[in-house]
């Protein structure tokens with residue numbers, strides 16, 4: 001069975017970019033248990049698929065994702081045992097957070113439309129994010145009588161300042177892509193008709209980098225931010241050594257040689273010649 005063939009996720013690979021598209025447009029890409037199972041399989045497969053250098057996570061149709069599927073994750077799990085409920089949540093946590101946060105390849109969330117509630121978790125766990133200016137975001141949980149649970153409250157606290165996060169947690173007010181940029185939730189917001197082109201442009205920048213060093217740099221940042229300064233200094237020094245050790249391209253050596261000896265490029269202006 002092709003691991004990339006999935007009912008709830010559409011995968012297309014082109015020029016090193018894997019377009020991973022949540023594919024329940026008739027449900028505004030609400031994230032169901034089936035979608036979670038598909039996403040786990042797809043992400044696992046793409047991590048070792050040489051055709052994929054960068055992942056773009058987006059949605060088919062007019063939504064990025066309308067959040068957790070309220071039927072699957074709330075109504076259907078009411079009245080079942082806590083063990084069954086835990087099992088239902090496990091597969092979602094696996095892809096939305098554990099997998100994406102420390103994924104082996106760079107990830108870009110491309111927010112094409114609605115992005116509500118639980119959708120903030122994969123959005124924030126992607127490395128980078130670009131939104132259409134007219135995309136619609138909202139922590140709508142309060143509007144239907146729940147708290148931003150799962151891991152949404154924790155996730156937003158890593159990117160938004162407390163006043164702004166609390167405002168949206170408490171009001172459930174919607175905001176657009178341009179506002180998401182000023183809140184730090186996305187790197188940039190662009191007109192909808194430029195969304196794909198700008199995402200491709202950014203993905204190509206990433207594809208030009210040494211993939212081993214890029215992976216180590218991403219992971220080093222994500223782990224070091226939760227350490228104190230002493231731990232971070234020790235960890236990052238060891239991580240830098242590890243990077244040199246595992247890099248088949250020997251990028252550090254190349255970079256130093258081309259700058260200091262050959263004088264063919266300047267690191268301040270761009271990447272060494274690969």
Ligand code: ACO
Nearest residue numbers: 026027028030066067068069070071114116117118140141
């Ligand atoms: N869970 C389950 N089903 C959903 C969800 C969801 N999160 N979002 C949309 N759907 C379903 C609708 O029930 C509807 O199903 P039906 O065709 O069987 O009736 C279908 O998707 C289309 O939705 P509409 O509401 O008809 O689409 P519309 O374009 O008018 O509105 C919008 C889109 C604004 C996204 C609306 O569907 C909505 O408010 N969805 C819920 C958003 C939300 O609050 N999500 C939960 C966040 S909290 C959390 O994730 C834990």
